[in-house]
Amino acid sequence: MTVLQPGTGTVRGAVHLPSTPATVLWGRLPCGDDAPVLHVEPGTELTVDTVSHEGLLEDQGRDPVAWFGRHGVDAADVLGDAVAIAAQVPHGPDDGPHVVTGPVRVAGCEPGDLLAVTVLETTPRVPYGVISNRHGRGALPGELPRGEDAVSVFVPVRETADGPVGCLPVHDGGEPLVTFPLRPFLGLVGVAVPGGERPHSVPPGPHGGNIDVNLLQVGATLYLPVQVPGALLYVGDPHFAQGDGEVALTALEASLRVTLRVDRVPRADAVARFGEVDGPLVETAEHLVPTGLHPDLDEAVRRCVRAAIRLLHARWGLDEHLAYAYLSAATDFDISQVVDRVCGVHARIRKADFDRVSR
Structure with missing residues (x-):
């Protein structure tokens, strides 16, 4: 699997949005007072290089080259944009974990409309990902993880005749005998809320955000109620795979190059189609x-x-x-x-x- 470093590989969309220290927030969602990093027209196909937070976080050392290196990843195969974000983007103890790219202003969108975001392509940027259980969260808080430290499981990806699969061992340090198919999608897609306060990146809401609906794979469309002029779209939390529930706190988190089509659904059409x-x-x-x-x-x-x-x-x-x-x-x-x-x-x-x- 080719590593899609910034500036390499095929870009499908007419417009490309990289994740750089100037185009991302870390742990917060854009709000109505934020300036857009990009302006697009409805119908635009937009390719975004998203960055996973795993390997970047403070409990992992905030040094992705070192963290992934301990799991056998060459420095050249660690994404350069991940390294830059970890080194340069502010991230406070009360912020969420997610690297959020945007916002993107979509011309003509007004409150009452729906923003339609259709997934056209999802391409893994690296041949590995991470599944974490941390801070006593997940479906079994107080039970797992057993100790005080976060548990972050490195998951290599390998190609098979039926497509790429994630690999897990039965015991720590063992051969990766357990495999499961990849079904890439974005866990976090949203529009800005009004005002000047940036929401925490973890809880989803009417604005969308971290909804973690694994049906948002290629071909699916997400409709979001527009809350501010221009909608101010943002994306993040890329997954290679996730089961319904996401019980351990994260699923297989890993960076994706995604292409999306953004469309405006005027209020009258939206009500006629969906109520x-x-x-x-x-x-x-x-x-x-x-x-x-x-x-x-x-x-x-x-x-x-x-x-x-x-x-x-x-x-x-x-x-x-x-x-x-x-x-x-x-x-x-x-x-x-x-x-x-x-x-x-x-x-x-x-x-x-x-x-x-x-x-």
Whole structure:
């Protein structure tokens, strides 16, 4: 697997946004008062070189060359933009972990519109990643990790006939006999909130952010309610793979080169297609995927169910009690993640089930 250092390799998009000390925040999300690092028109294909925070953090020494070197990675195979960010970008103890690239102003977007972000390509930049459990978080706080120190598991990637796989040993220091397929996606995609306060990068919200919905792979579109003029899009938290729940705190975190198409959905069109959207909404070839977000997982489920009922009524005219019945019989409600202070749940509504319903 080729290492995609800054300035190397193929760039698909008409516009390229690198991650540099001038184009990223570390641990905070852009807000409405932040100046955009880039201006684009709706319909633009934008390629972003994203950078994972793993190997950069203070509990890993804030020296990616040294940290990855201890795991057998040559200095030439450590991303230069990761090294520059670790050395130059401010990162406080109260900040989140994520390296966030942006914001990007999308011309014409106004509050009430939706910003549509379609994933066109996700290319791993390195042949390795990291899975971490730290600070007593994850699904088992107080149980794992067993000691005071963070546990960061280095995961090499190797090519197989069926595609690249992540590799884990059965015991520390053993051969990497456990393998699992890569399904790259961005865990963090969002729009700016109004005002001058930059939100923490960990909890997701109506603005999107760290939603960690692993369906956001190539071909999927994320719709976000625009909150400030120009939307001010940002991205980060690249993953090579993640199971629903992300129980250990992180999944397989690793840097990606991603190409996205950004589009504006005017308010009237958005309401006609989806009803009132007050949080992240995903669409894939097969599914419409409303979300529910709340610190309490039970309430996150309830919010997701309400969002799904509203969507079914707006899109296909289902009466409330019939929408509720359909969801119970035919829709899977999946836990997106339980580790980001605000829990996430998403529902997979099959679009094919409504082929005979006129809009």
